[in-house]
Every structure is written in C-alpha cells, then in structure tokens.
Amino acid sequence: MTQMTVHILSTGVMETDLTWLLLKGGKTIRDRHHRDDPVVWGDCPTHAVLIEHPDGRVLWDTGVPRDWETRWAPTGFHDFFPVREPVDGPGYLDTALAQFDLQPDDIDILVLSHLHFDHAANAKMFDPAKTKILTSTAELEGVKTITGYSKGAHIVSDYDGLEIGGIAGDEEILPGISVIQTPGHTWGTMSLRLDLDNDGPKIFTSDAVYLSDSWGPPAVGAAIVWDNLVWLESVEKLRAIADATGAEVIFGHDAEQKKTLRYAPDGYYS
C-alpha cells in the first residue's frame, strides 16, 4: 500500500435534459400515465481527481472549458449542456487547482479518461515538457478518424497537436494508481482505480458509467455511446472488480452521488 492523498475537484457543472444520461428507468422516458409531464433537466457535474502520491502528482481529467459557449457552439452541444458556473468565476479546473496553490505545470502526470469535450477540454493548459499526458491508445487511434471541427462530443482542437502518450492495457501508472480499459462510451474510455490505505479501493468510472442509475444492475445505456455491446462488457468488467475488491464506485456525472462525496478543498480521501 502506498500513502497518497486524493482530492476530488469540481470542474464545472453542466445542466441537461437527463434523457442524455439515462435512456430508461422511469426518470425521463414516460409511460402513458406521465405523457404530459415536462421534460426533466438536471445537473450533470464534472470532476477531476488530484492525487498527491509520493512518486508524483497525478491528475485525472480536466472538466469543462471556460469558453464552452463559443467552443461548443459549432457542435450544437452548447444548447444541450450549458455550464452553470459564470465564465469568469470559480468552479473550473484552474481555480480548483489554485485552491491548492497549484498550476498546471505542477502536475507530473495527467491522465485523460477519454477525449470528450467535458473531460479533455483543458488539456492544452498543460505543457508536455513538464506534464506527461496520457490517454488510451484506442482513443488516440479513434480520434484520428475525425475530420473537421468535431464528431459527436469530440472536438479536435481540444487535443490536436498535443503530445499525448497511449496506454494500451490495464496498467499501473504509479503504485496504487491504475487505469482500467473500459471502452464503449468511446473507442478508448478508461476508468481509474485507486487503492487507498485508509479509505480502501475506489473506482472512478468517468463516462464508462454516468450515474448510479446507469450502473444497475442491470446496466442502463445512454444516448452518447460509441458501441453499446462493448459498453455493456466494460460495465460488467468494472462490476466484477468492484465485487471482488469491495471498491466504492464513483460515477462520471452523478449529481446525487456528488452530495455524498468528499470534495476539495476541505474533503479528501487517503
């Protein structure tokens, strides 16, 4: 076991029609008794994970960008996932790091769960000469097929030209910090596993699993999924690891679960 301290950073809260996040389960898709009910909009929070490890400082994901309105406008998603935080206020990655007197250059390793616009958007704050930037090899291969400004929730300018290393398998980044390949949401979405001395194992699923309601069982899909069958296999892979280890599973965009988590700057895990 390796002593490390883990901070969950709030990196922008989007609002959205919850049908994007959960296609079934009674919350948004209506039966005939509820056909006249209004659509349900809710919070879609994003987080990053800052890990102070004896061998280096690691960051998992980067949240949404301050210029989301203009950057996302060509995709149309700015109208479906507006960000709640004022563009010049706190609640984004830079101010979240500043709470710890940190700048992007202070991060030794940045791991991007995948390259969607609400996870990789701030990757270019980081200098590859000072921060090793990693994502899955499959994601790097997948985004090569994108032409033009964007495809789905991938925006090419978020990551193009940036030196990003590929991780092909399930791999330990530093002792007690591992990535789990959980494709399906995108070509190469990864999850993060932390084995903590005091708080036990944690799995951060990113978009491999959006919500507790997506996790099930049975697992319930969402609107933005690259490959549904591959996605389902990844959820069951995570479930097997969680069952075997007793890990707490922390979902990618779960506003209800967020209330139960220890967020920075006051809360932490160790």
Ligand SMILES: [Zn+2]
């Ligand atoms: Zn995503």
